[in-house]
Amino acid sequence: MNRKDKWTENDDNMLTQTVIDHIRTGSTQLKAFAKVAEIQSRTAAACGFRWNAELRHRYNNEIKEAKLQGRQSKDVAIVVRNQEQLNPIDQIIDALEKFRFEHLEFENEIRNLKSKNAELELELEELRNSNGLNINPSDDLQTLLDLIRKAEGMIIERENKKPAYR
Template sequence: MTAVRQDAWSPDDDLILAEVTLRHIREGSTQLAAFDEVGERIARTSAACGFRWNSCVRKRYEEAIQIAKQQRQKRNYMKKQTFMAAPHVSSVAVIEGEERTYKNEPLTEESLSIDMVIRFLRQWKGTYQELTRQIKTLERDVREKDEELYTLREQNQKLSLEVNSAQTDYRTVNDDYKTLIQIMDRARRLTVLTEDDESKPRFKMDANGNLERIE
């Protein structure tokens, strides 16, 4: 049974807690398993280790935690690639083994392992080259899209300026049109008044004081 310590955490205890927890993160294990292991090593409870990690130690190892997670992802990816390549490698090894048997060449476990490694490395090289080509293609597509986006932004800015200019011209023409209508309406009213004045009879007074109509 693990003894329960009541003393304060030492720098060595914190270092052990950090190393073990980071190792479990890197290997794809859980932090609970790491706390159990640390508790066994330094005679503390798993709960105490978890509390110490979350409250104090974790803050000092944020960058190391991210690196451990990246290593875990890379590890899982390599396992997946190895699993996918294993059937192909095994079949190639069996065929080569049959050829060696046919030629009366000795087939040893060491030579079979080397062949498997060589085949795997060749396949991995081809996969890496294909991924590199795909990355370059994607980067080229991204550059082309960026250039297209830049061109579209310039066109949009140019069209926006043209629309603003057209709106300004429209307002100016509309104001001029309204002014012209007002001038024409005023001229029409003046013409009507003038015609009314000319249709009325006009008179003047002669020397004797009589009104005389003027034609």
């Protein structure tokens, strides 16, 4: 059966681009279907059916990216709108509250890292004791630094010597 209103590649491209643009700008797919329906002389339901049954699965990555961009643009718009409604004192208070929250998060992260460090030091000490090793890391570090300095000296000495032949 050859339908008069069969979907063409151009129709599909227009539907796809319109839907993705609407998602990207934070609009709905239903509004995209309505817009395409008006242009193509179809129903919004027909556009929605075509999108969901035939096209959507081909554009998963583009849809994910558009949704992410849509969320980011909504977040920015809300912040801008909120900042425009605040007077300067309220803006300063808002900024200080955000700074306080970030500061508390950093303090919590520092506490967690200190706790993890203490656990690792205990584990290291247990490993040393179980293996009968009495190694002081600072002594090892000093020995390593002495070796590096000696190697650097040897390299400099070799570079300063001229070859015996020319």
